[in-house]
Amino acid sequence: MAAGALQRRRITAAVAVFLALLNVLKLASCDEQVPLLLWTSGSISLPAQAPPTAGHIVGQQQLASYLEKALDVGPHNIVLFLQDKMSIEDFTMYGGAFGNKQDNVFPNLEGALMSSSSSLVLPAVSWPASNAVIGQLQDQLDTSPLYLDPETLSQLRLNASSPALLVFRLPYGIGADLLSAKEILSGNDEVIGQVLNIMKSQSVPYTAIYTALRPSREAASLSVEAGLGGGRSLLQVRGGHKERGREREKQRRTQERAETYPPVEFKEGENSCILLWAKSLSVSILRSGRWEEHDLTPSTFGEDVTPNLDGSSCNKTKASLVLNYKNVLNHRSFKLIFALSQRNYNVSARRWFTLDAVELEYDGTKATFNGSRNIYAPAEYSYRCESVTSFQWPLLMPRTSKDPANQWRVSFEDFQIQGFNVSGGEFSYASDCAGFFSPGIWMGLITSLLMVLVLTYGLHMIMQLRTMDRFDDPKGPAISVPQTE
Template sequence: MATLNRILVSCTVMFVVLNSGKCDAQVPLMLWTSGGISLPSQLPPAAGHIVGQEQLSSYLERALNVGPRNVLLFLQDKMSIEDFTMYGGAFGNKQDSAFPNLEGALMSSPSLLVLPAVSWPASNAVIGQLQDHLETSPLYMDAETLSQLRLNASSPALLVFRLPYGTGADLMSAKEVLSGNDEVIGQVLSIMKSQSVPYTAIYTALRPSREAALISLEAGLGGGRSLLQARGGYRESQRERERERERQHRIKDKAGIYSPVEFKEGDNTCILLWAKNLSVSILRGGRWEGHDLTPSTFGEGVSPKLHGSSCDQTKSKLVLNYEGVLGHRNFKLIFAMSQRHFKVSARRWFTLDAVELEYDGTKATFNGSRNVYAPAEYSYRCESVTSFRWPALFPHSSKDPANQWRVSFQDFQIQGFNVTGGDFSYASDCAGFFTPGIWMGLMTSLLMVLVLTYGLHMIMQLRTMDRFDDPKGPAISVPQTE
């Protein structure tokens, strides 16, 4: 591992010096095979060279043409080569590496390919490239699901394991997340070893994790005069970034764009909620009385009360506590979610099982599991989630108090699992395929086809005369009868 660390350190120095203006545009990629499987050696690119999409595709094609076609793709949200040089024991801290399982797999592999700089658009396309080479669809997995799956060495399989990445002012927070990802890699490799299935493993990311200026200051590799700067310069720049972030938040609040509701379990964010409008209405005396919950939930200086909320690996519950809503002193809006594995799709999904209203000892429950769902690693977003007018939420039963209530969420987005970095993951939108524009195009095309069909039908019905008047012969006389 010392050799690998020296390679990574030298690559870091080369890229900071030669590509300081582009250092935040690349991610590393590592490819290795299981023990006993040897691939033809591939020369890594020269120092300073950035691997593009076509070149990466050629590397993968040469590896998969000879190597195992059971591919394990460990796809991290963010990653840069500096994560390995800083947390992998490259600076004399070998006993406290964040990647012991990864290092062990690389050292024991007979075939190893390390690409220090892959353009992140190319790394984003790696799933599609592998899918084309293997001619199979990707399966999004976790270690628990893999242990129940039986692979066949003769049949290709593309197993994708999504890994988070945490950032923050505390450098150890990123290290802890990377260490947790390394444990996941170790569990997956142990399961594959127990099943005696040969595999090709790839570890890369969707986008870079660190900025060029921050890398230079943290690693002590800054270019030019920055080498003479004191460490305090980094703290000053960090405070400036914090002030800029606060200023941007104030601008967003004034423009009506505010931060989401965030529930943390310890130091980790596990539930996020955002909406342009949250409102509830109750039927009283034949009239609907409404209340807007948005000002009490979102905006600058607003801290909603979240006591009663909870989250774990399978269930999450976000509880928003209010006072004085429609005459009820204590009022709660509850979002209950669950996550489970579905065998048909071979992946995990999360569903919004229920939206509950609690007031004065009464509970009104709306069922949302039939319409509000998304892959477990995604968030869910919808322009409108209501219990009326094309409802997505339905009362639990005909006798449920929910029949006297209406709930409406506009520009609604929620995520109850796999939250990384305090930001929403990729959103699974509720918009259907047949949008109004598509319907208009289909109806117009259908009308034009009908007109064309009618015209062809009329032309085909034309008949010529079977008798004509000859000007050279006697005229045709038509006797007239009275």
């Protein structure tokens, strides 16, 4: 009886936690925050941690403290479900928050929370903090993340004594109707269920985390805030400097989006030779177990900014763009070098250019990232990619395992470069890093081709059928067909 009562209390508490998550829409503005859920497998208990107060936004340092306390006691096999976008409204709209359990698209997630003896729900985490979750877990576990899917996970053999950081990327898309988002969230929940079942089958204890990189209701939340009227005034009276700080931050972001600046241009004589543009350029170095980041964008781009390009060069086959900086991460001299080359490829019968390397040269030391495997384009085009990094879906890799580049991270957002055939100081047509044919498109094309083949074969067989020219009358004499006919 005591065990049954304890089990009922455990389930009731888990349900209460989940329902609390579904009804915290009014506790935080979703245009800047994403929710985060953390739970453990089986009967493993985490130390009790006080949840944030209503309306409080969990920042990066506070989130790191939550994760550190959980990992001190909990399993070191981390299963991170990282969705592209997510907001509280996704749970309130599709989670059956008002008793409509038949409309719940999170049955596996709810079941995992109910079966776990320890869970942590953070309804409002700033999205820069959620973006840093992988880095924080990597630093605390001292292991690199593994980006997997359920099929790949089923082939691995995990060890409870060895820490592992397993990352599962989940998509998020919303079209003209809300049904598309509901279907995608339901598919994500199925992926969560598959992964948890595989972990259970291997009898490996784990700590699971479910969060997102960006909020999914930015535009909607702004319209809600605009219509709050007097209610928002009350919040400003209570919140004071916090609300004003948020407004200033929104204005700053809007101004940044509105700003446009020309690309970095290197000329050989009077002719433009190399063009480079990026929304953000940043580098980070690992010191004392922490990543220290430096933003190079203000020193590189802007109407009144003239970057130092000493050492840059270009010809018909080689190009090198050298950006010179000072006092970057306590290094007096610092250079960011882009080395490009072009040559003819007989297989494609045309010339292509590649970004052979991105080099960091500082105080006599050189760190080299190889980019020739992933960053290339036809010689007449420019190359563009939304994100070029060395750590998250990396396109840049350290040259060797002992290269100083292993202590560095580089990150370029909305990156575009052209080192050959530049005309008029403007980029040529851009070859984007995103492939035209995705796996879904290929599956659709192959399926359509198979259906067309089956239809063609069926029509061919029907056309081969011949109608009888003589018919037997049951009331008359039987038809006699001579064998000679």
